Amino acid sequence: MDEKLKSKNCTICGHRSHSVFCNSSGDNISEISDGKVTSMYKKGQYLFYEGAHPHGLFCISEGKIKLSQIGDEGKETIVRLAKSGDIIGYKALLGGNRYTASAITLEDSIVCFIPKETFFNVLKKDPDLSLSLLSLLSSELHNAENKIVQLAQKPVRERLAEALLFLRETYGSEEDGSTINVQLSREEIANIVGTATESTIRLLSEFKKDGMIDMVGKKIKVVDKDRLVKTANVAY
DSSP states (O other): OOEEEOOOOGGGOTTGGGSTTTTOOHHHHHHHHHHOEEEEEOTTOEEEOTTOOOSEEEEEEESOEEEEEEOTTSOEEEEEEEOTTOEESHHHHHHTOOOSSEEEESSOEEEEEEEHHHHHHHHHHOHHHHHHHHHHHHHHHHHHHHHHHHHHHSOHHHHHHHHHHHHHHHHOBOTTSSBBSOOOOHHHHHHHHTSOHHHHHHHHHHHHHTTSEEEETTEEEESOHHHHHHHHTOOO
């Protein structure tokens, strides 16, 4: 079960400056702050399940979340990775639809839940928030289209290299400046890339042998970023 915490004031949240609420007025942010509930989730807990009805949206205060879908044969596909400051569950809420993916914590996380009524009350009177959401929707649509093209056209080796770069860009690096600041299983990495776990393990070993990465347990260190970019065949 998630553990309820004393809610932090949204007006002084350190992540507000790069969230969809960055341009919202103080009164609107205060209304959201007063209406939300903050909870602690342990690693591996679900925030919501694929197919469930939304009753609000979630804003990540601290932590990392994966959004995944389960295919007909029970295989997981990770469709999005979220970090501190991101909101999740908003597309289903805005569209009045069920969730198309489940949200699961990748580490212990603190997440704020904003009830549907509170969110829509603020949205009706905050045009800046509406524009920010439109921009976010456009960005996610663009990313989804790119992923479809990659799965259709790019070899697995290129997709894996690009996935590692994406993880580094999303979650940053640890203090050494090289180790990607997220711990994922080899199966989870495979579910991001869209390939078999065995292929991911083999290619990671090849990347290590080629001097592009190093591996310490489940963590991956980017040793030669330029070669990884070249292998990914992307403009970076």
